[in-house]
Structures are given as structure tokens and as C-alpha cells.
Amino acid sequence: MLKAANISFGYTSKEVIKNISFKANKGDYIAIIGESGSGKSTLLEIIYGLLHIEKGTVYWNDKKLLGPNFRLIPGEDFMKYLPQDFDLMPYTTVEENIGKYISSQDKNKKKRIRELLKVVDMKEFSQTKVQNLSVGQKQRVSIAKVIAKEPQVLLLDEPFSHIDNFRKNKLRRDLFKYLKSKNILCIVATHDTTDALSFADKILVIRNGKLIAKNTPEKLYKNPKSAYIASFFDEINKIPLSEIDTSTTSKYTVLLYPNEIKLTTNEGIKATVVSSFFKGSHYLIEALLNKTTLFFEHDASLKKDAQIFIKIDADAISRNVV
Ligand code: ADP
Ligand code: MG
Numbered sequence: 001m002l003k004a005a006n007i008s009f010g011y012t013s014k015e016v017i018k019n020i021s022f023k024a025n026k027g028d029y030i031a032i033i034g035e036s037g038s039g040k041s042t043l044l045e046i047i048y049g050l051l052h053i054e055k056g057t058v059y060w061n062d063k064k065l066l067g068p069n070f071r072l073i074p075g076e077d078f079m080k081y082l083p084q085d086f087d088l089m090p091y092t093t094v095e096e097n098i099g100k101y102i103s104s105q106d107k108n109k110k111k112r113i114r115e116l117l118k119v120v121d122m123k124e125f126s127q128t129k130v131q132n133l134s135v136g137q138k139q140r141v142s143i144a145k146v147i148a149k150e151p152q153v154l155l156l157d158e159p160f161s162h163i164d165n166f167r168k169n170k171l172r173r174d175l176f177k178y179l180k181s182k183n184i185l186c187i188v189a190t191h192d193t194t195d196a197l198s199f200a201d202k203i204l205v206i207r208n209g210k211l212i213a214k215n216t217p218e219k220l221y222k223n224p225k226s227a228y229i230a231s232f233f234d235e236i237n238k239i240p241l242s243e244i245d246t247s248t249t250s251k252y253t254v255l256l257y258p259n260e261i262k263l264t265t266n267e268g269i270k271a272t273v274v275s276s277f278f279k280g281s282h283y284l285i286e287a288l289l290n291k292t293t294l295f296f297e298h299d300a301s302l303k304k305d306a307q308i309f310i311k312i313d314a315d316a317i318s319r320n321v322v
Helices: 040-048 094-099 109-119 135-147 165-181 193-197 217-222 227-233 314-319
Strands: 002-009 017-024 029-033 055-060 079-082 153-157 185-189 202-207 210-215 237-240 253-256 261-264 269-278 283-289 292-298 307-312
Touching (some): 002 040, 017 040, 017 055, 017 202, 029 040, 029 165, 029 193, 040 079, 079 135, 094 109, 135 165, 165 193, 193 227, 202 227, 217 227, 237 292, 261 292, 269 292, 283 307, 307 314
Parallel strands (some): 029 185, 029 202, 079 153, 153 185
Antiparallel strands (some): 002 055, 202 210, 237 253, 261 307, 269 283, 269 307, 283 292
């Protein structure tokens, strides 16, 4: 088990990681989410042992990790870390880049390389020199490289940021399936909703260096404690309660996802259509409720300026008053 206990860190006297604690088990996939500058990359570097912390401790199976001030080469052997700017050897082939991390004593070296290239869908490029690959292809090679040694803990910083949508979904499915099958603990810093929602066992939400929530994707999605958390998952509506329920003078605000607001026939809350955005499986409708802009999903586009009625799920309202 990996355990971070009360860790704080600052590059200068200003702390950018503030008293963060969490635990993660073997084989888990933990997603760290948060706006840019919130401290995701810093947290990964602390865990890997690249940054010295004065306050707090990182443990692996109850063993205290020493950090860079006590090691000749920073970084733990049982971990692999893929930084945001992945480094590869440009003048050698894809196969050589990955093979460097597999012992030449290993009789199955060729087979292992083929298996890794399959995970990242790069078999056909095995003999291509890295300098001739696109950025997204390089990123895929760098993912294969860090899993080549079968680390016990894998730390990935925005691992799919350069990978096009055509293959991102398949790559994610293949990679996370592979990591589970090898029981590798994986911690991913990401701003991609799908990385976190569809695959993570647990999500850690960081804001200004503080861990403000940790929970399963389902629980965080269904019960976001703030607009900051909810807005990571979807377009989020912040509607004053008094706009929905005219009998109240409450100053509370309701947080609603677009799929929790429905169009109804001639009774409900009055709104005016502003725009319709085609989303493939549905339209996202922008509408005005008095002066509040709101977004909801509908199966057809609606005419600009049309007067409509909407209905909000009562459960969603009671759950989301903040
Ligand atoms: P994220 O990965 O969530 O975008 P970072 O961990 O990179 O956030 O950064 C957290 C904070 O630390 C930011 O305010 C950033 O400006 C600062 N920071 C990051 N790296 C350094 C550095 N090498 N020196 C000084 N400040 C840094
Ligand atoms: Mg970062």
C-alpha cells in the first residue's frame, strides 16, 4: 500500500502542497484532478522522490521513503514516473527505446516488446526512429517505456494529452486493463474527464494545493460538494434556488448537470432559448431563466428566442443546494 501522510511542500516559502494525506492499494487506479497550477505534477514528483519534503511522509508497505536528499539517484526503483514532457532517445528505434528497460538476459525480451507495443498500438512502428514520430506517437512509446519494467507503482502526468481521439479511448482501455492484470498501482494526473470517470477506482480533487475531495467517480459525480468539482465532469448550471422556487427567498444556489433539466410541455419554469449545440447523441440547449444562463440536454434543436418550460428533478435539487 502507498500512503501519503500529511505532506506539505513549497518550491519557495509559499506552500503549493498543503497537508495532503491519502492511501492507495496495489492494482488501484487513482486519478488526480484539479485546475492547472493546483499542484498535481508537484504531488507526483513528491511521491516519486524527486522533491524533498520537510513536512509529512510517503510510505510504501509501511516503509518510509527517503526522498532525494538521502538517495544517490532520486526516484524509487519500484516506481516509474512519466513526466508531462516525456524523454526518449530520438536517434534510435521505437523497439530500442522500449528494449532499453528490459534486461537482455530476459529470454522473452522480443515477446515482451511486442506485447508492450500492442498495448500502445505501435507495432507497425517498431523499427521507426523516434525522431520521425509525431508527438502523439512519441507519447505512446513513452507509455510503453515506463511499463516495460513492470513497476509496482506507476505515476503518469497527463499521459494522453497529445493522443488523438481516434485512438485515445482504445489506448486507455488497453492500458488500464493491462495495468490491472499486472496488479500495478497507477496514479494519473489528468484534466481529462473520461480518464477519471470511466476508469478510476478513486478520484482525488486538488485545489490550490489542498485535497478537497477523495471518493469514487460515482459518488463524486452524483454528489459534488462544489461547482469546482462538478465542473470537471460536465457543463455545470449554478442556479439560484429563488429562480426555481418562487416561494422562497433563499440565497442558496443549486448545482445541476445539463441532463438533470428537462423540457416539459406548457407548465413548469419559464425560460427562453438562446442557442442549440449539436453534440452527436443529443443537443445542448443554452437558455435564459430570467438573467441566469442554463444548459440542458434535449434530443432536438430548439429555435432561438422560443419560450419554453423546463422541469428540474426534485432529487437533484435537494441534493445540490450549496
Ligand atoms: P499542476 O500540475 O496541477 O498544473 P504544478 O504542480 O505544476 O500544478 O504547480 C503547482 C504550483 O507550483 C503552481 O503554482 C506552479 O506555478 C508552482 N511550480 C511548479 N513548478 C515549480 C518550480 N519548479 N518552481 C517554482 N514553482 C513551481
Ligand atoms: Mg502538471
